[in-house]
Amino acid sequence: MNATSSSRDYPAGGCAAYRTEDARWAAVMQRDPNADGQFVFAVVTTGIFCLPSCRARHPQRQNVRFFADAAAAQAAGFRPCKRCNPGGVDRQQRHARVIAGACERLSHSEQPIPVATLAAQCALSPSHFQRLFKQYTGLTPHGWYRAQRANRLRLALQQGETVTGAIYQAGFGSASNYYQQADAALGMTARQYQRQGEALIIEYAFGRATLATVLVATTGRGVCAIFPGADEAKLYQQLAAQFPRGTLVAAAPDSALITGLDEILAFMDNRRPAFPLPLDIQGTAFQCQVWQALQAIPPGKTASYQQIAAKIGHPRAVRAVAGACAANRLALVIPCHRVVRTTGALSGYRWGQALKRQLLDREARDCGRTGSAVSEKSAAGGSASKGITADSGCPGEKHHG
Numbered sequence: 001m002n003a004t005s006s007s008r009d010y011p012a013g014g015c016a017a018y019r020t021e022d023a024r025w026a027a028v029m030q031r032d033p034n035a036d037g038q039f040v041f042a043v044v045t046t047g048i049f050c051l052p053s054c055r056a057r058h059p060q061r062q063n064v065r066f067f068a069d070a071a072a073a074q075a076a077g078f079r080p081c082k083r084c085n086p087g088g089v090d091r092q093q094r095h096a097r098v099i100a101g102a103c104e105r106l107s108h109s110e111q112p113i114p115v116a117t118l119a120a121q122c123a124l125s126p127s128h129f130q131r132l133f134k135q136y137t138g139l140t141p142h143g144w145y146r147a148q149r150a151n152r153l154r155l156a157l158q159q160g161e162t163v164t165g166a167i168y169q170a171g172f173g174s175a176s177n178y179y180q181q182a183d184a185a186l187g188m189t190a191r192q193y194q195r196q197g198e199a200l201i202i203e204y205a206f207g208r209a210t211l212a213t214v215l216v217a218t219t220g221r222g223v224c225a226i227f228p229g230a231d232e233a234k235l236y237q238q239l240a241a242q243f244p245r246g247t248l249v250a251a252a253p254d255s256a257l258i259t260g261l262d263e264i265l266a267f268m269d270n271r272r273p274a275f276p277l278p279l280d281i282q283g284t285a286f287q288c289q290v291w292q293a294l295q296a297i298p299p300g301k302t303a304s305y306q307q308i309a310a311k312i313g314h315p316r317a318v319r320a321v322a323g324a325c326a327a328n329r330l331a332l333v334i335p336c337h338r339v340v341r342t343t344g345a346l347s348g349y350r351w352g353q354a355l356k357r358q359l360l361d362r363e364a365r366d367c368g369r370t371g372s373a374v375s376e377k378s379a380a381g382g383s384a385s386k387g388i389t390a391d392s393g394c395p396g397e398k399h400h401g
Protein backbone atom coordinates (compact mmCIF):
# COMPACT_ATOMS: atom_id res chain seq x y z
CA MET A 1 0.00 0.00 0.00
CA ASN A 2 1.19 3.38 -0.85
CA ALA A 3 0.16 5.69 1.94
CA THR A 4 1.36 8.95 3.31
CA SER A 5 1.28 9.60 7.02
CA SER A 6 0.31 13.23 6.76
CA SER A 7 -3.13 13.97 8.08
CA ARG A 8 -3.54 17.29 6.30
CA ASP A 9 -4.16 15.43 3.02
CA TYR A 10 -7.42 14.07 4.33
CA PRO A 11 -10.15 16.55 5.07
CA ALA A 12 -12.95 15.16 7.22
CA GLY A 13 -14.92 12.58 5.27
CA GLY A 14 -12.56 13.03 2.35
CA CYS A 15 -10.91 10.28 0.48
CA ALA A 16 -7.42 9.93 -0.86
CA ALA A 17 -8.00 7.46 -3.65
CA TYR A 18 -11.20 8.90 -5.16
CA ARG A 19 -10.63 12.60 -4.85
CA THR A 20 -10.66 13.72 -8.44
CA GLU A 21 -13.76 13.57 -10.60
CA ASP A 22 -11.87 11.48 -13.15
CA ALA A 23 -10.92 8.94 -10.49
CA ARG A 24 -14.50 8.88 -9.26
CA TRP A 25 -15.92 8.41 -12.73
CA ALA A 26 -13.45 5.61 -13.39
CA ALA A 27 -14.61 3.93 -10.16
CA VAL A 28 -18.23 4.27 -11.28
CA MET A 29 -17.46 2.77 -14.69
CA GLN A 30 -15.72 -0.16 -12.99
CA ARG A 31 -18.47 -0.47 -10.36
CA ASP A 32 -15.60 -0.51 -7.86
CA PRO A 33 -17.01 -1.79 -4.52
CA ASN A 34 -14.10 -0.23 -2.62
CA ALA A 35 -15.35 3.17 -3.66
CA ASP A 36 -18.67 2.61 -1.87
CA GLY A 37 -18.80 4.83 1.16
CA GLN A 38 -16.19 7.18 -0.29
CA PHE A 39 -18.58 9.23 -2.43
CA VAL A 40 -21.91 8.97 -4.23
CA PHE A 41 -22.83 10.06 -7.74
CA ALA A 42 -26.06 11.72 -8.75
CA VAL A 43 -27.72 11.89 -12.15
CA VAL A 44 -29.28 15.24 -12.98
CA THR A 45 -31.66 13.79 -15.59
CA THR A 46 -33.27 11.33 -13.14
CA GLY A 47 -32.75 13.14 -9.83
CA ILE A 48 -31.37 9.94 -8.31
CA PHE A 49 -28.05 9.26 -6.60
CA CYS A 50 -26.16 5.95 -6.35
CA LEU A 51 -23.23 4.14 -4.83
CA PRO A 52 -20.26 3.80 -7.20
CA SER A 53 -20.85 0.04 -7.43
CA CYS A 54 -24.56 0.34 -8.34
CA ARG A 55 -25.56 -2.33 -10.85
CA ALA A 56 -27.93 -0.02 -12.68
CA ARG A 57 -27.14 1.13 -16.24
CA HIS A 58 -24.49 3.84 -16.35
CA PRO A 59 -25.64 7.40 -17.06
CA GLN A 60 -23.98 9.81 -19.47
CA ARG A 61 -20.89 11.39 -17.97
CA GLN A 62 -22.17 14.93 -18.55
CA ASN A 63 -25.28 14.25 -16.44
CA VAL A 64 -23.31 13.07 -13.41
CA ARG A 65 -22.53 15.08 -10.28
CA PHE A 66 -20.39 13.77 -7.41
CA PHE A 67 -21.07 14.25 -3.70
CA ALA A 68 -19.07 13.33 -0.61
CA ASP A 69 -21.90 11.29 0.85
CA ALA A 70 -25.62 10.57 0.78
CA ALA A 71 -26.43 13.52 3.03
CA ALA A 72 -24.77 15.97 0.64
CA ALA A 73 -26.58 14.50 -2.36
CA GLN A 74 -29.89 14.66 -0.55
CA ALA A 75 -29.23 18.24 0.49
CA ALA A 76 -28.78 19.04 -3.19
CA GLY A 77 -32.23 17.62 -3.90
CA PHE A 78 -31.41 14.12 -5.15
CA ARG A 79 -33.24 10.97 -4.05
CA PRO A 80 -31.47 7.71 -3.08
CA CYS A 81 -31.53 4.90 -5.67
CA LYS A 82 -33.78 2.02 -4.61
CA ARG A 83 -31.45 -0.49 -6.17
CA CYS A 84 -28.15 0.28 -4.39
CA ASN A 85 -29.60 2.03 -1.34
CA PRO A 86 -26.74 4.52 -1.04
CA GLY A 87 -27.79 5.96 2.31
CA GLY A 88 -28.85 2.74 3.92
CA VAL A 89 -27.67 -0.12 6.03
CA ASP A 90 -24.78 -1.03 3.74
CA ARG A 91 -22.78 1.71 5.34
CA GLN A 92 -22.39 -0.34 8.50
CA GLN A 93 -21.26 -3.40 6.57
CA ARG A 94 -18.78 -1.39 4.55
CA HIS A 95 -17.34 0.06 7.72
CA ALA A 96 -17.11 -3.38 9.32
CA ARG A 97 -15.25 -4.63 6.25
CA VAL A 98 -12.86 -1.72 6.26
CA ILE A 99 -12.08 -2.12 9.97
CA ALA A 100 -11.68 -5.88 9.64
CA GLY A 101 -9.12 -5.19 6.90
CA ALA A 102 -7.24 -2.80 9.15
CA CYS A 103 -7.19 -5.41 11.95
CA GLU A 104 -5.82 -7.92 9.48
CA ARG A 105 -2.99 -5.59 8.47
CA LEU A 106 -2.22 -4.79 12.10
CA SER A 107 -2.10 -8.42 13.15
CA HIS A 108 0.36 -9.25 10.38
CA SER A 109 2.56 -6.23 10.92
CA GLU A 110 5.86 -6.57 12.71
CA GLN A 111 5.65 -3.06 14.06
CA PRO A 112 2.85 -0.70 15.07
CA ILE A 113 1.27 1.09 12.10
CA PRO A 114 0.59 4.82 12.59
CA VAL A 115 -3.10 5.68 12.70
CA ALA A 116 -2.66 8.11 9.81
CA THR A 117 -1.28 5.31 7.63
CA LEU A 118 -4.06 2.89 8.56
CA ALA A 119 -6.65 5.58 7.95
CA ALA A 120 -5.17 6.42 4.57
CA GLN A 121 -5.20 2.73 3.59
CA CYS A 122 -8.91 2.73 4.39
CA ALA A 123 -9.35 6.07 2.61
CA LEU A 124 -10.76 7.60 5.78
CA SER A 125 -9.74 10.65 7.77
CA PRO A 126 -7.69 9.69 10.86
CA SER A 127 -10.37 10.89 13.27
CA HIS A 128 -13.17 9.07 11.45
CA PHE A 129 -11.05 5.93 11.23
CA GLN A 130 -10.20 6.04 14.91
CA ARG A 131 -13.81 6.47 15.88
CA LEU A 132 -14.92 3.55 13.69
CA PHE A 133 -12.09 1.33 14.88
CA LYS A 134 -13.06 1.88 18.49
CA GLN A 135 -16.70 1.36 17.68
CA TYR A 136 -16.10 -1.98 15.97
CA THR A 137 -13.34 -3.43 18.15
CA GLY A 138 -13.73 -1.71 21.51
CA LEU A 139 -10.01 -0.93 21.29
CA THR A 140 -7.80 1.74 19.81
CA PRO A 141 -5.68 0.61 16.85
CA HIS A 142 -2.64 0.70 19.08
CA GLY A 143 -4.41 -1.25 21.81
CA TRP A 144 -5.45 -3.85 19.27
CA TYR A 145 -1.90 -4.13 18.01
CA ARG A 146 -0.54 -4.55 21.53
CA ALA A 147 -3.11 -7.26 22.31
CA GLN A 148 -2.12 -9.18 19.19
CA ARG A 149 1.57 -8.86 19.96
CA ALA A 150 1.04 -10.04 23.55
CA ASN A 151 -0.79 -13.07 22.12
CA ARG A 152 2.18 -13.88 19.92
CA LEU A 153 4.50 -13.59 22.89
CA ARG A 154 2.41 -15.91 25.05
CA LEU A 155 2.19 -18.39 22.23
CA ALA A 156 5.94 -18.40 21.61
CA LEU A 157 6.58 -18.85 25.34
CA GLN A 158 4.05 -21.66 25.55
CA GLN A 159 5.77 -23.34 22.64
CA GLY A 160 9.00 -23.42 24.57
CA GLU A 161 10.88 -20.61 22.86
CA THR A 162 13.65 -19.01 24.86
CA VAL A 163 12.58 -15.75 26.49
CA THR A 164 14.72 -13.64 24.16
CA GLY A 165 13.64 -15.63 21.13
CA ALA A 166 9.97 -15.37 22.06
CA ILE A 167 10.17 -11.62 22.64
CA TYR A 168 11.90 -11.09 19.32
CA GLN A 169 9.58 -13.43 17.45
CA ALA A 170 6.50 -11.71 18.83
CA GLY A 171 7.65 -8.42 17.35
CA PHE A 172 9.01 -6.65 20.43
CA GLY A 173 12.51 -6.77 19.02
CA SER A 174 12.44 -3.40 17.36
CA ALA A 175 11.47 -1.52 20.53
CA SER A 176 14.30 0.02 22.53
CA ASN A 177 12.94 -1.13 25.90
CA TYR A 178 11.57 -4.39 24.60
CA TYR A 179 12.06 -6.37 27.80
CA GLN A 180 9.98 -3.92 29.81
CA GLN A 181 7.36 -3.78 27.07
CA ALA A 182 7.13 -7.56 26.96
CA ASP A 183 6.79 -7.77 30.74
CA ALA A 184 4.08 -5.12 30.68
CA ALA A 185 2.21 -7.07 28.00
CA LEU A 186 2.27 -10.23 30.09
CA GLY A 187 1.65 -8.58 33.45
CA MET A 188 4.70 -10.46 34.75
CA THR A 189 8.17 -11.19 33.52
CA ALA A 190 8.43 -13.54 30.58
CA ARG A 191 10.39 -15.96 32.75
CA GLN A 192 7.67 -16.00 35.39
CA TYR A 193 5.08 -16.52 32.70
CA GLN A 194 6.98 -19.48 31.35
CA ARG A 195 7.36 -20.96 34.82
CA GLN A 196 3.89 -20.65 36.23
CA GLY A 197 1.59 -19.66 33.41
CA GLU A 198 -1.31 -17.30 33.93
CA ALA A 199 -3.93 -17.42 36.62
CA LEU A 200 -7.00 -17.76 34.45
CA ILE A 201 -9.63 -15.12 35.10
CA ILE A 202 -12.59 -15.44 32.80
CA GLU A 203 -15.01 -12.58 32.29
CA TYR A 204 -18.42 -13.42 30.90
CA ALA A 205 -21.56 -11.68 29.72
CA PHE A 206 -24.92 -12.65 28.28
CA GLY A 207 -26.52 -11.17 25.20
CA ARG A 208 -29.59 -11.89 23.13
CA ALA A 209 -29.06 -12.78 19.48
CA THR A 210 -31.97 -13.41 17.15
CA LEU A 211 -31.79 -17.20 17.37
CA ALA A 212 -30.59 -17.70 20.93
CA THR A 213 -29.29 -16.26 24.15
CA VAL A 214 -25.50 -16.10 23.92
CA LEU A 215 -22.89 -16.45 26.64
CA VAL A 216 -19.63 -14.78 25.64
CA ALA A 217 -16.49 -15.18 27.77
CA THR A 218 -13.00 -13.73 27.54
CA THR A 219 -9.61 -14.37 29.05
CA GLY A 220 -6.98 -11.64 29.10
CA ARG A 221 -6.03 -12.82 25.62
CA GLY A 222 -9.36 -12.65 23.88
CA VAL A 223 -12.75 -14.28 23.51
CA CYS A 224 -12.46 -17.90 24.68
CA ALA A 225 -16.08 -19.08 24.59
CA ILE A 226 -19.28 -18.34 22.72
CA PHE A 227 -22.14 -20.58 23.79
CA PRO A 228 -25.63 -20.15 22.38
CA GLY A 229 -28.58 -21.62 24.25
CA ALA A 230 -31.93 -20.98 25.83
CA ASP A 231 -31.12 -20.81 29.53
CA GLU A 232 -28.56 -18.50 31.13
CA ALA A 233 -28.00 -20.74 34.15
CA LYS A 234 -27.24 -23.74 31.93
CA LEU A 235 -24.89 -21.72 29.77
CA TYR A 236 -23.05 -20.60 32.89
CA GLN A 237 -22.71 -24.23 33.99
CA GLN A 238 -21.27 -25.14 30.59
CA LEU A 239 -18.69 -22.39 30.96
CA ALA A 240 -17.73 -23.51 34.47
CA ALA A 241 -17.37 -27.10 33.24
CA GLN A 242 -15.24 -25.96 30.33
CA PHE A 243 -12.79 -24.01 32.50
CA PRO A 244 -12.72 -25.89 35.81
CA ARG A 245 -9.65 -24.04 37.04
CA GLY A 246 -10.79 -20.63 35.85
CA THR A 247 -12.30 -17.94 38.03
CA LEU A 248 -15.53 -16.73 36.45
CA VAL A 249 -16.40 -13.06 36.87
CA ALA A 250 -19.24 -11.06 35.36
CA ALA A 251 -17.72 -8.56 32.93
CA ALA A 252 -17.46 -4.97 34.13
CA PRO A 253 -19.63 -2.39 32.32
CA ASP A 254 -16.57 -0.66 30.85
CA SER A 255 -14.83 -3.88 29.78
CA ALA A 256 -14.03 -4.58 26.13
CA LEU A 257 -16.50 -7.47 26.34
CA ILE A 258 -19.47 -5.32 27.34
CA THR A 259 -18.61 -2.43 25.05
CA GLY A 260 -18.12 -4.90 22.18
CA LEU A 261 -21.20 -6.99 22.96
CA ASP A 262 -23.51 -5.33 20.45
CA GLU A 263 -21.01 -5.97 17.69
CA ILE A 264 -20.58 -9.58 18.81
CA LEU A 265 -24.34 -10.04 18.63
CA ALA A 266 -24.39 -8.38 15.21
CA PHE A 267 -21.85 -10.99 14.09
CA MET A 268 -23.98 -13.78 15.59
CA ASP A 269 -26.95 -12.41 13.64
CA ASN A 270 -25.01 -12.34 10.36
CA ARG A 271 -25.17 -8.56 10.32
CA ARG A 272 -21.42 -8.04 10.26
CA PRO A 273 -18.85 -10.18 8.47
CA ALA A 274 -15.91 -10.21 10.86
CA PHE A 275 -15.76 -11.03 14.54
CA PRO A 276 -14.99 -7.81 16.40
CA LEU A 277 -12.66 -8.88 19.23
CA PRO A 278 -9.39 -10.82 19.45
CA LEU A 279 -9.84 -14.56 19.98
CA ASP A 280 -8.22 -16.85 22.51
CA ILE A 281 -8.36 -20.21 20.79
CA GLN A 282 -7.04 -23.05 22.87
CA GLY A 283 -6.76 -26.42 21.23
CA THR A 284 -4.41 -29.18 20.22
CA ALA A 285 -2.53 -28.83 16.95
CA PHE A 286 -4.98 -31.27 15.38
CA GLN A 287 -8.04 -29.40 16.64
CA CYS A 288 -6.61 -26.14 15.34
CA GLN A 289 -6.13 -27.71 11.91
CA VAL A 290 -9.74 -28.86 11.88
CA TRP A 291 -11.02 -25.49 13.08
CA GLN A 292 -9.02 -23.72 10.42
CA ALA A 293 -10.54 -25.98 7.77
CA LEU A 294 -14.01 -25.20 9.16
CA GLN A 295 -13.36 -21.48 8.86
CA ALA A 296 -12.65 -21.99 5.17
CA ILE A 297 -16.23 -23.21 4.57
CA PRO A 298 -18.04 -20.12 3.39
CA PRO A 299 -21.50 -19.20 4.70
CA GLY A 300 -24.21 -20.96 2.73
CA LYS A 301 -22.02 -24.02 2.12
CA THR A 302 -21.48 -27.20 4.08
CA ALA A 303 -18.83 -29.92 4.17
CA SER A 304 -18.80 -33.49 5.41
CA TYR A 305 -16.55 -34.83 8.17
CA GLN A 306 -14.80 -36.89 5.47
CA GLN A 307 -14.10 -33.81 3.37
CA ILE A 308 -12.61 -31.97 6.34
CA ALA A 309 -10.47 -34.99 7.25
CA ALA A 310 -9.19 -35.21 3.67
CA LYS A 311 -8.60 -31.48 3.53
CA ILE A 312 -6.27 -31.48 6.53
CA GLY A 313 -4.36 -34.51 5.20
CA HIS A 314 -5.78 -37.11 7.61
CA PRO A 315 -8.42 -38.80 5.44
CA ARG A 316 -8.97 -41.59 7.96
CA ALA A 317 -9.33 -39.37 11.01
CA VAL A 318 -13.05 -38.83 10.46
CA ARG A 319 -13.96 -39.53 14.09
CA ALA A 320 -11.20 -37.26 15.37
CA VAL A 321 -12.58 -34.53 13.11
CA ALA A 322 -16.03 -35.04 14.61
CA GLY A 323 -14.41 -34.85 18.05
CA ALA A 324 -12.72 -31.57 17.20
CA CYS A 325 -16.04 -30.16 15.97
CA ALA A 326 -17.68 -31.17 19.24
CA ALA A 327 -14.84 -29.56 21.20
CA ASN A 328 -15.34 -26.20 19.51
CA ARG A 329 -15.91 -23.48 22.09
CA LEU A 330 -16.52 -20.61 19.66
CA ALA A 331 -19.95 -21.10 18.10
CA LEU A 332 -20.28 -19.48 14.64
CA VAL A 333 -16.78 -17.97 14.76
CA ILE A 334 -15.58 -21.50 14.11
CA PRO A 335 -18.54 -22.64 12.02
CA CYS A 336 -18.81 -26.27 13.09
CA HIS A 337 -22.52 -26.04 12.22
CA ARG A 338 -21.47 -26.21 8.55
CA VAL A 339 -20.31 -29.81 8.89
CA VAL A 340 -22.89 -32.44 7.97
CA ARG A 341 -22.92 -36.14 7.19
CA THR A 342 -21.83 -37.35 3.75
CA THR A 343 -25.48 -38.05 3.05
CA GLY A 344 -26.27 -34.42 3.78
CA ALA A 345 -28.07 -35.44 6.98
CA LEU A 346 -27.67 -32.99 9.79
CA SER A 347 -25.70 -34.99 12.42
CA GLY A 348 -25.04 -33.62 15.87
CA TYR A 349 -24.34 -30.11 17.06
CA ARG A 350 -22.89 -29.18 20.38
CA TRP A 351 -25.60 -26.57 20.88
CA GLY A 352 -28.51 -28.64 19.58
CA GLN A 353 -29.69 -29.85 16.20
CA ALA A 354 -32.58 -27.41 16.07
CA LEU A 355 -30.22 -24.44 16.27
CA LYS A 356 -27.92 -26.02 13.68
CA ARG A 357 -30.83 -26.33 11.27
CA GLN A 358 -31.85 -22.72 11.89
CA LEU A 359 -28.30 -21.47 11.31
CA LEU A 360 -27.91 -23.39 8.06
CA ASP A 361 -31.32 -22.29 6.82
CA ARG A 362 -30.51 -18.68 7.55
CA GLU A 363 -27.16 -18.85 5.78
CA ALA A 364 -28.69 -20.60 2.78
CA ARG A 365 -31.32 -17.88 2.64
CA ASP A 366 -28.83 -15.03 3.06
CA CYS A 367 -26.55 -16.48 0.42
CA GLY A 368 -29.42 -17.12 -1.96
CA ARG A 369 -28.53 -20.76 -2.54
CA THR A 370 -28.81 -24.06 -0.76
CA GLY A 371 -25.90 -25.74 0.98
CA SER A 372 -23.54 -27.75 -1.15
CA ALA A 373 -20.29 -29.53 -0.60
CA VAL A 374 -17.21 -27.45 0.00
CA SER A 375 -14.96 -27.28 -3.01
CA GLU A 376 -11.30 -26.42 -3.30
CA LYS A 377 -12.29 -23.11 -4.80
CA SER A 378 -14.76 -22.00 -2.18
CA ALA A 379 -12.49 -23.19 0.62
CA ALA A 380 -9.70 -21.04 -0.74
CA GLY A 381 -12.06 -18.09 -0.75
CA GLY A 382 -12.38 -18.37 2.98
CA SER A 383 -14.95 -16.91 5.29
CA ALA A 384 -15.09 -13.30 6.23
CA SER A 385 -14.22 -13.88 9.84
CA LYS A 386 -10.66 -13.88 11.00
CA GLY A 387 -8.94 -17.19 10.42
CA ILE A 388 -7.21 -19.19 13.10
CA THR A 389 -3.62 -18.17 13.00
CA ALA A 390 -0.74 -18.78 15.33
CA ASP A 391 -1.58 -15.35 16.71
CA SER A 392 -4.90 -16.55 18.00
CA GLY A 393 -3.20 -18.70 20.57
CA CYS A 394 -3.48 -22.35 19.57
CA PRO A 395 -0.65 -24.05 21.44
CA GLY A 396 1.31 -26.60 19.49
CA GLU A 397 0.30 -29.63 21.54
CA LYS A 398 0.41 -33.06 20.04
CA HIS A 399 -2.85 -34.79 19.45
CA HIS A 400 -3.33 -38.37 20.38
CA GLY A 401 -4.47 -40.02 17.20
Ligand SMILES: [Zn+2]
Pocket: 049, 050, 051, 054, 055, 056, 081, 082, 083, 084, 085
Ligand atom coordinates in the same frame (compact mmCIF):
# COMPACT_ATOMS: atom_id res chain seq x y z
ZN1 LIG B 1 -28.13 2.84 -7.61
